[in-house]
Amino acid sequence: MQLVLEKRAERSNTIALVSPLIAIGLTIVTMVILFAILGKNPLLALHAYFIAPLTDSYSLQEIAVKATPLVMIAIGLSLCYLAKAWNIGAEGQFLVGAVAGSWIAVKTQGTDAGAWVLPAMFVLAAAAGALYALIPAICKVKFGASEILTSLMLVYVADLFLDYLVRGPWRDPHGFNFPTTAEFDPVATVPLLIEGGRLHLGSIIALIVVAAAAILLGRTIKGFEIRVVGAAPRAARFGGFNANQLIILTFAVSGALAGLAGIIEVAGPVGHLQPGISPGYGFTAIIVAFLGRLNPLGILIAGLFLALTFIGGEQAQIAMKIPLDVTKVFQGILLFYVLACDSLILYRFKLVFPNRQVARGAG
Amino acid sequence: MQAHQRMLDPTPNGLHSGESPLLQTRGLTKRYGDFLANDSINIDIWPKEIHALLGENGAGKSTLVKSIYGLIQPSAGKILWQGTPIALSGPSEARSRGLGMVFQHFSLFDNLTVAENVALGLDGKESFKDMSARLEQVSKTYGLPLDPKREVWQLSVGERQRIEIVRALMQDPKFLILDEPTAVLTPQEADQLFIVLERLKAEGRAVLYISHKLEEVKRLCDTATILRGGKKVDTCNPRLETAASLARMMVGGEIKEVKSASGRKTTVPRLVVNDLSLAPAEAHGVRLEHISFELKGGEILGIAGVAGNGQDELFAALSGERLSKDPGTVVIEGIAAGHLSITQRRKLGAAFVPEERLGHGTAPRMKLSENALLTGHAASGMVNRGFIDTSATLKTVDRATETFDVRKAKRDPEAASLSGGNLQKFIVGREILRNPAVLVVSQPTWGVDAGAAAVIRQALLDLATAGAAVLVTSQDLDELAEIADRIAVMFHGHLSEPLATRDATREKLGLLMGGSSLEPKEAAHAVGA
Ligand SMILES: Nc1ncnc2c1ncn2[C@@H]1O[C@H](COP(=O)(O)OP(=O)(O)OP(=O)(O)O)[C@@H](O)[C@H]1O
Ligand SMILES: [Mg+2]
Numbered sequence: 105m106q107l108v109l110e111k112r113a114e115r116s117n118t119i120a121l122v123s124p125l126i127a128i129g130l131t132i133v134t135m136v137i138l139f140a141i142l143g144k145n146p147l148l149a150l151h152a153y154f155i156a157p158l159t160d161s162y163s164l165q166e167i168a169v170k171a172t173p174l175v176m177i178a179i180g181l182s183l184c185y186l187a188k189a190w191n192i193g194a195e196g197q198f199l200v201g202a203v204a205g206s207w208i209a210v211k212t213q214g215t216d217a218g219a220w221v222l223p224a225m226f227v228l229a230a231a232a233g234a235l236y237a238l239i240p241a242i243c244k245v246k247f248g249a250s251e252i253l254t255s256l257m258l259v260y261v262a263d264l265f266l267d268y269l270v271r272g273p274w275r276d277p278h279g280f281n282f283p284t285t286a287e288f289d290p291v292a293t294v295p296l297l298i299e300g301g302r303l304h305l306g307s308i309i310a311l312i313v314v315a316a317a318a319i320l321l322g323r324t325i326k327g328f329e330i331r332v333v334g335a336a337p338r339a340a341r342f343g344g345f346n347a348n349q350l351i352i353l354t355f356a357v358s359g360a361l362a363g364l365a366g367i368i369e370v371a372g373p374v375g376h377l378q379p380g381i382s383p384g385y386g387f388t389a390i391i392v393a394f395l396g397r398l399n400p401l402g403i404l405i406a407g408l409f410l411a412l413t414f415i416g417g418e419q420a421q422i423a424m425k426i427p428l429d430v431t432k433v434f435q436g437i438l439l440f441y442v443l444a445c446d447s448l449i450l451y452r453f454k455l456v457f458p459n460r461q462v463a464r465g466a467g
Numbered sequence: 468m469q470a471h472q473r474m475l476d477p478t479p480n481g482l483h484s485g486e487s488p489l490l491q492t493r494g495l496t497k498r499y500g501d502f503l504a505n506d507s508i509n510i511d512i513w514p515k516e517i518h519a520l521l522g523e524n525g526a527g528k529s530t531l532v533k534s535i536y537g538l539i540q541p542s543a544g545k546i547l548w549q550g551t552p553i554a555l556s557g558p559s560e561a562r563s564r565g566l567g568m569v570f571q572h573f574s575l576f577d578n579l580t581v582a583e584n585v586a587l588g589l590d591g592k593e594s595f596k597d598m599s600a601r602l603e604q605v606s607k608t609y610g611l612p613l614d615p616k617r618e619v620w621q622l623s624v625g626e627r628q629r630i631e632i633v634r635a636l637m638q639d640p641k642f643l644i645l646d647e648p649t650a651v652l653t654p655q656e657a658d659q660l661f662i663v664l665e666r667l668k669a670e671g672r673a674v675l676y677i678s679h680k681l682e683e684v685k686r687l688c689d690t691a692t693i694l695r696g697g698k699k700v701d702t703c704n705p706r707l708e709t710a711a712s713l714a715r716m717m718v719g720g721e722i723k724e725v726k727s728a729s730g731r732k733t734t735v736p737r738l739v740v741n742d743l744s745l746a747p748a749e750a751h752g753v754r755l756e757h758i759s760f761e762l763k764g765g766e767i768l769g770i771a772g773v774a775g776n777g778q779d780e781l782f783a784a785l786s787g788e789r790l791s792k793d794p795g796t797v798v799i800e801g802i803a804a805g806h807l808s809i810t811q812r813r814k815l816g817a818a819f820v821p822e823e824r825l826g827h828g829t830a831p832r833m834k835l836s837e838n839a840l841l842t843g844h845a846a847s848g849m850v851n852r853g854f855i856d857t858s859a860t861l862k863t864v865d866r867a868t869e870t871f872d873v874r875k876a877k878r879d880p881e882a883a884s885l886s887g888g889n890l891q892k893f894i895v896g897r898e899i900l901r902n903p904a905v906l907v908v909s910q911p912t913w914g915v916d917a918g919a920a921a922v923i924r925q926a927l928l929d930l931a932t933a934g935a936a937v938l939v940t941s942q943d944l945d946e947l948a949e950i951a952d953r954i955a956v957m958f959h960g961h962l963s964e965p966l967a968t969r970d971a972t973r974e975k976l977g978l979l980m981g982g983s984s985l986e987p988k989e990a991a992h993a994v995g996a
Pocket of ligand 1: 499502522526528529530531874875884885887
């Protein structure tokens, strides 16, 4: 007996819709096994992960706060992925955006600068993220370098650069030698939506980004271009669309969105620049993009779901001493299942019995 | 009931007495949504029979054979194999039971050898060496010469098809299905294929043969089943019919003659090519060598030639999918355009129909309206400040559907769900409706049924009559003779001097297609004509 993958004659649209749900289900089953091996009560663990965070306003706000960067980055990535350009380095673009925006905050610290500071930080962060993303895009177009490798490697460059800045030139002189800048001035801080709460302006920006992406992809010729270049490259060339220009454009846009997400995170929930501002948002956003089927609305839902796992992971750590890394394991397993289930849209499993004919012939 | 009985038994004359059918379908039905692609089809295939499956584009021929071969699951009905009902889980089970199929679109890897390609397509577990030996033996037995060590890119279309046929024969099938095998073959290659099919028949195998070429069917086939609109309308002996009567059964009416308007006048040059030479873009492409011609408004120029002699490369150079350094090599409407993109050339009034429908002419998984946008976005008012005007794209779909009788399951389906011929009608319609000044079209009626082919040819003639310049590349010499004013031949990247159609005899074209040049005197005469 042998298990083989066989190409389906017709694409299964039902599976295209339920595949993310199957993936989530399989992930949860795997997690239950994992919890059991760790010696934790699986039911309590699942409750801590998925139910508890939904029961109080603080956690709900926190989910929205965590979902904000995930959704913004994933929207940008989805544009790349639809055009079959593989930007894996959003984490680096996020950090570079955070650094570039922080530069204004650090330089204007205590100078009584006006309300222009925050918008300027946003613009600079987006521009820096875009430029940083252009490095792998241009290497790809000009020299044929794999954008997967180059964009990924630039993550570590950005990470170390940020580290250097907060340990060296930008370190807070009154910060007891901690590697961090001083707390940003109020004009350099993202305003909160609820007094004393956690929810901030960034979440509104994320929603605007989702709406803009939906319009771009569904209604404009640019969005059509992105979809057709990815779906049928030769037909796209026949249509007059230039795949290389599109790689540059989608990388720039996704870099800009990642950079913007970076500065919103630093000038919002964190409040100052320090290492470790991202628990891997740029990588988790890859999962969000695929789980959301590269569709803006899907990404919004997937972003909220993955934010839930971050918060749930913290709660599980506090309540049940489950290591925080389990959250990363969870996200990794989820991506694995999402991609695996996606292949079921085009393929199906089949059991092959080598001596089936003999058996039938005899029967 | 009587009539029904007669339909079940196609050969009331008792030709098959003493034998039982190899394959039967009973009430075979395939539904897509509420559209019936196959509606309760009963057909019987006997051993030692070449059975033709005829029908217009979209009649359901491919759907029927895909069900029989286990590629799609029928919605209702039975398939009986040697009298017992079977439910195939997929093509590999079909193969193991003795069914073979040769698809219209080849599934070969260009950079692998013949033997490697065959090995990939077989389910067996024999060693590569045994398999190669068997391959050589089978190809020798059937007179289908193949060198197992050659890489596929070096082979002609006919040779590639040979690989598919030999691969199918190596499974020793009792029943072989061929879906439009001769659409891409030269007449000589088709003749070779018929010898093989006759031989398979003599060996006691059965063949199901889909084709739009009715003369061919009359010559080759013992029985013909005719589908119309998903239903079986008749089974007959094609030798007792005429091509016209077969066509009438398919369409359920008469087919219009293609008529050229008498007062067609040539005007100014609209497409001029000057000494165009271009290195191939792909490793295995053909180099274009000093191609020159001039095409006036009101004129149709045909390009004949065996596939793979640079026609694809010429198309890419004319369309702007490949640019040439010297702008003057391609002149559209008096403007040097060799360096302009395909979009800019479209804005100059040019339109293009490539040979490959799926993946080149259309994005298969996108809707027809989106595929209308694919070539219409530049110049047809479908885009307004960057926003798509969906009603305009849908209108193009509707107009193409109406003008060219495109049959489809719903208003705006995915391109890939259309039958081959209907998609071709849509693509040609999409371009002609833009009223181009210059139309460059490759294989306009490739796999299109007789009725629809007449509609498309008439549309090309009408376009020329209205003043456009039309360049048609085709392997079908009859088609070129019917519509072209002049015919040139492409060979190894060279384009011959065009001959006036009335002087372009089959012999002359055949010589040019084989690479010999005409007598200098004769050539001079033909050009002067
Ligand atoms: N996956 C699908 N979804 C919806 N409709 C389909 C699908 N596949 C085929 N059809 C429809 O079924 C009908 C029959 O298609 P089929 O490919 O069998 O035609 P055909 O007789 O082979 O035509 P041709 O000569 O053009 O190849 C067409 O109208 C087509 O649009
Ligand atoms: Mg067909």
